[in-house]
Amino acid sequence: MHDQPILKVRNLNRQFGAGCRHCINAEDRSLTKNYCESCGTVYACQNISLDLFAGEILGVVGESGSGKSSLMKCLYFDSEVTSGEVLLDDEELRGQNLFEVSSQKKRYIRNYKYGMVYQNPVHGLKMNFSSIGNIAEKLIAAGNRNVGEMEKIGKRLLETVHIPIFRMKEEPRHFSGGMQQRVQIAKALSNNPPVLFLDEVTTGLDLSVQADVLDLIKTIQREFGISMVVVSHDLAVIRMLADRTIVMLNGEIVEQGLTDQILEDPSHKYTQQLVYSLL
Template structure:
């Protein structure tokens, strides 16, 4: 990561709430919430004024407990959810001059298919379980406008080979695969159109420890080789320590601390981060 390089992704004041809000919680300056929840009108403020930059070739870790807003943030960035307000600028898209959240649904589809890949915590969300593995990858390539069947098949085979899916299983459906193999097919699918950014949401949750280590090794290897920028969400500081250059800590929908991963692990400032780090020791 060059010290002076411009961010590939800039996010400013991203807000996402579920519910209509009321006098007690609508004013951001003076919100009276129970954690991120308004007891009066039951609105949940999942993301509150999230700001960050992601640099080319960088892995930015996002850590926090369940309900801290990290998965909602990823859903907003991949347009699985509409934001309530906020801005995001992507350098490879209109030279970073256009707020992604204001774009038409057609343009959002273009961004999703060409400039981002996402690996979901639950492979059922990222894969068609009854399609072949090659078919899953071809689907994302077709969505990006590819029509050459031969080229798609060879690209899919190349990617599945890279994520260590044996050749004889490439035409098999992911429903027959183990959890770790399903995640590897998802990674191959997410990479199919060479996106500059990969979003990884709790990708090792629910996998056995040895399988987790294999999946993380694979991601690390691909990241170095492809120099791809990654946003990596986890509730596990061990994963963050192994993978992330910088880390953002989220609690109740807010970023409570961010900095270099080593710095945060060695000298956590926020009480919540201190608890997280001590639980890791």
């Protein structure tokens, strides 16, 4: 791992609602969990700062409603931030707050610099396209026009994620959940992005299929050296994948550190509850 973060997030805030005198001031907010009872504003992400280093898997863990998926949506530009800064260590984009660039540039970043694997494959795949067609779609979005080259890349990626080549013309809607996730991973990898986001990718899969998908993610990380942010409510997933972990509760980071350290000696009461519920 390098000393310089590849992705740097500072003071990210995402709120739903305008806020009122009881909650607008971050210092003396009066909230129930992350909800203002006076005006109904929800503070999904509160002052989130994190670093992702080259070749690292960063885990983000927390219960449902903790803000981890909101964080992911903001980072991948699926959702607008209220305020904050994100910097990518990239020659073309260095020094620019990516939350403030044009929508055209955001599209460019999603096509070239980021990959995303959603919890529900329906959000990441076109279910009525062939599997290889889904990969080609991402390549075309990034400006590739060479059909032969796209087919070669598509086949290689499907092999990488263990989808049989004879099924490459099949539509993902005919596949099992685990296979759909693997096609999604192949599509996300198609432009060799330096950063990959994975949002609850094993939720709803059978345990044996979960193990296969997690194993695949580990292998890809080793082979491609991609930096990953992995969101999960499941500490067993985080334990297997993440080098470092951030624990979120009510839209805030309550603890962060090396995964082993957090799981063996959690300091925050909420993390302790999470860890002990695993034992």
